[in-house]
Structures are given as C-alpha cells and as structure tokens.
Amino acid sequence: MTDAILILRQCGIQPTPQRIAVVECVLNGNGHPTADDVLISARKTCPTVSRATVYNTLNLLVEKGLIGMQTIREGAVVFDPNVEKHHHFIDDDTGDIYDIPWDQLDVKGKDKLKDFEILEFQVIMRGRRKKR
Amino acid sequence: MTDAILILRQCGIQPTPQRIAVVECVLNGNGHPTADDVLISARKTCPTVSRATVYNTLNLLVEKGLIGMQTIREGAVVFDPNVEKHHHFIDDDTGDIYDIPWDQLDVKGKDKLKDFEILEFQVIMRGRRKKR
DNA sequence: GTATCGATTTAGACAATGTCAAGATCGGAG
DNA sequence: CTCCGATCTTGACATTGTCTAAATCGATAC
Numbered sequence: 001m002t003d004a005i006l007i008l009r010q011c012g013i014q015p016t017p018q019r020i021a022v023v024e025c026v027l028n029g030n031g032h033p034t035a036d037d038v039l040i041s042a043r044k045t046c047p048t049v050s051r052a053t054v055y056n057t058l059n060l061l062v063e064k065g066l067i068g069m070q071t072i073r074e075g076a077v078v079f080d081p082n083v084e085k086h087h088h089f090i091d092d093d094t095g096d097i098y099d100i101p102w103d104q105l106d107v108k109g110k111d112k113l114k115d116f117e118i119l120e121f122q123v124i125m126r127g128r129r130k131k132r
Numbered sequence: 133m134t135d136a137i138l139i140l141r142q143c144g145i146q147p148t149p150q151r152i153a154v155v156e157c158v159l160n161g162n163g164h165p166t167a168d169d170v171l172i173s174a175r176k177t178c179p180t181v182s183r184a185t186v187y188n189t190l191n192l193l194v195e196k197g198l199i200g201m202q203t204i205r206e207g208a209v210v211f212d213p214n215v216e217k218h219h220h221f222i223d224d225d226t227g228d229i230y231d232i233p234w235d236q237l238d239v240k241g242k243d244k245l246k247d248f249e250i251l252e253f254q255v256i257m258r259g260r261r262k263k264r
Numbered sequence: 265g266t267a268t269c270g271a272t273t274t275a276g277a278c279a280a281t282g283t284c285a286a287g288a289t290c291g292g293a294g
Numbered sequence: 295c296t297c298c299g300a301t302c303t304t305g306a307c308a309t310t311g312t313c314t315a316a317a318t319c320g321a322t323a324c
Binding site: 148187 | 280281283290
Binding site: 071072073074077089092098100104105106107108109110112113114115116117118119120121122123124125126127128129130 | 203204205206209221224230232236237238239240241242244245246247248249250251252253254255256257258259260261262
C-alpha cells in the first residue's frame with residue numbers, strides 16, 4: 001500500500017480526498033488504466049469525484065513526473081505507474097498492455113539517424129501472450 | 133500519380149469517385165494523415181463526400197492491407213501509405229511523423245521474451261528533427 | 265462563532281473522434 | 295423502364311478530453 005498523501009506532498013501537490021483516491025487507483029491498480037478506468041475505480045472510495053478532477057489530477061501527476069502517459073492504445077490515452085524507462089507489449093486479443101524491462105532489449109543503429117535528435121524511444125510489440 | 137482505380141480493383145473493392153478520392157489523398161498525400169485530414173483533402177476533388185464514407189473506405193483499405201494504421205498520435209489514429217515494415221520518429225515540436233527505414237535499426241533480445249509471441253514490433257522515437 | 269479569501273471540486277457545456285442506422289441514390293440486369 | 299443490390303449521405307449517438315462558472319472546502323483573522 002503506497003502512502004498517497006506522502007507522495008502528493010513530496011510533489012508539492014495539496015492532498016485532497018479526490019487526489020488521494022486517484023493516486024491510489026493508478027499506483028496500486030494493476031496495469032495501464034485509462035482516465036475512465038481511474039474515474040470508475042476512484043469512485044469506489046470517493047463516490048462524488050468528478051470527471052474533471054480525475055483528468056486534472058492525472059495531468060498534474062504526469063506533469064510532476066509521478067506517472068507516465070502512453071498513446072499506444074486506440075481511442076484513449078493510458079497512464080502508467082511505471083516511470084522507469086521500459087518497452088511495451090500489447091496483447092492483440094485482450095488489449096492488455098505489459099511492461100517489458102528496459103534492459104531486455106537493445107536497439108542498435110540510432111546513431112545513424114543524423115537528422116533526428118532522439119530524446120526518448122521505446123519498442124512497441126504486438127502479439128499474443130503465451131499461456132504457460 | 134498512382135492509378136487509384138487499378139489499385140482498388142486489385143483489392144476487390146468497387147471503385148467509386150469517393151473511394152478514388154480517398155485513395156489518392158492517402159497515397160499521394162505526404163505523411164501520415166488522420167481521418168479528418170483525409171476528409172478535408174478528399175473534398176477538394178469530391179466535395180460531397182461524407183465523413184462516414186471516408187471512415188468506411190479507410191477501414192476497408194486497412195483491412196485489405198493497402199494502407200497501415202498507427203496509434204502513435206494523441207487524439208486520433210493516423211493512416212500510413214507505407215505498408216512496408218518501418219519505425220517511426222515523432223517530432224515533439226511539430227507533431228510531424230517520419231518513417232525510419234526498417235534496416236536502420238536492429239532490436240536485439242526479443243527471443244528472451246519467452247512469455248510473448250511477438251507478431252509485429254516497431255521502435256517509436258520522439259524528439260526534434262535537426263534543421264540542417 | 266463568523267466572515268473572508270484562495271484553492272479545489274463539481275456540473276454541465278463544448279469540440280473532436282469514431283460508429284451506426286435509416287433513408288436516398290446510383291448503376292447494372294432483365 | 296423497373297427492380298435490386300451496393301454505395302453514399304445525413305444525422306444521431308457514444309466516448310474522450312477540455313473548459314468555465316458556480317459551489318464547496320479549509321484555514322486564517324476578527
């Protein structure tokens with residue numbers, strides 16, 4: 001269980017019940033929720049929270065570097081509690097998104113791209129998760 | 133100038149003025165248009181074309197493998213006349229999307245991902261295009 | 265206790281993206 | 295010409311995301 005209040009304070013954000021609910025949903029939830037996923041699950045602990053507050057809070061958290069934001073799914077941005085560099089695998093059947101540790105893959109040849117200043121990059125893979 | 137009629141026939145799609153306009157906009161246009169970009173530019177040659185037809189046609193073309201579809205920009209899917217495997221670079225300042233040839237980059241380590249069956253992958257880079 | 269002030273939240277309006285259904289339209293076969 | 299199937303258009307609808315005005319909350323001052 002993460003201490004949402006502490007985390008918010010460390011980022012210079014006033015903790016409120018609504019913001020605490022949002023932080024807990026993203027950080028303790030599993031996976032890569034959309035804003036709407038967060039809204040629904042935040043309402044379980046804070047039933048009156050509004051859509052605008054969820055969006056505002058998520059954007060605030062992204063701005064402060066507390067969570068990531070990925071545009072890898074059709075229709076809606078997803079938020080990512082993992083702020084370390086990592087790659088992504090998307091299961092085409094289920095839509096589930098999995099993190100792939102950064103050091104599992106090595107991308108060679110970026111230095112050949114003379115015309116581009118690469119500030120960040122990631123590998124995005126699609127396919128099926130094997131059932132073990 | 134691509135022969136849109138021929139291309140459509142080869143895919144088993146009835147050529148119509150609307151579909152021809154859509155195909156020409158995507159294939160002859162530069163870059164990675166959104167559906168709305170295509171709608172606007174298709175209306176220059178076929179002023180009555182409707183939004184639904186543009187969406188239907190684009191989805192049809194994707195289904196037939198004539199164009200690609202990428203979810204790399206926030207807010208809207210982009211379509212891609214380049215159906216060869218390739219990577220993408222996104223200019224954070226302008227939002228422009230550039231194709232990076234497949235053989236410029238080499239991704240090592242995919243075979244280590246035992247739990248995933250990778251059907252396709254690409255490297256997505258963000259940053260700034262250098263002015264020469 | 266109460267008034268006040270700033271920050272936060274809410275509700276609803278709004279724009280954009282994308283899908284869908286119903287009716288209109290088009291083109292070819294008989 | 296008529297009919298029929300395919301295609302197109304229009305408008306409704308759901309969803310995502312942003313914005314604004316009004317309500318609410320909390321802390322401080324009196």
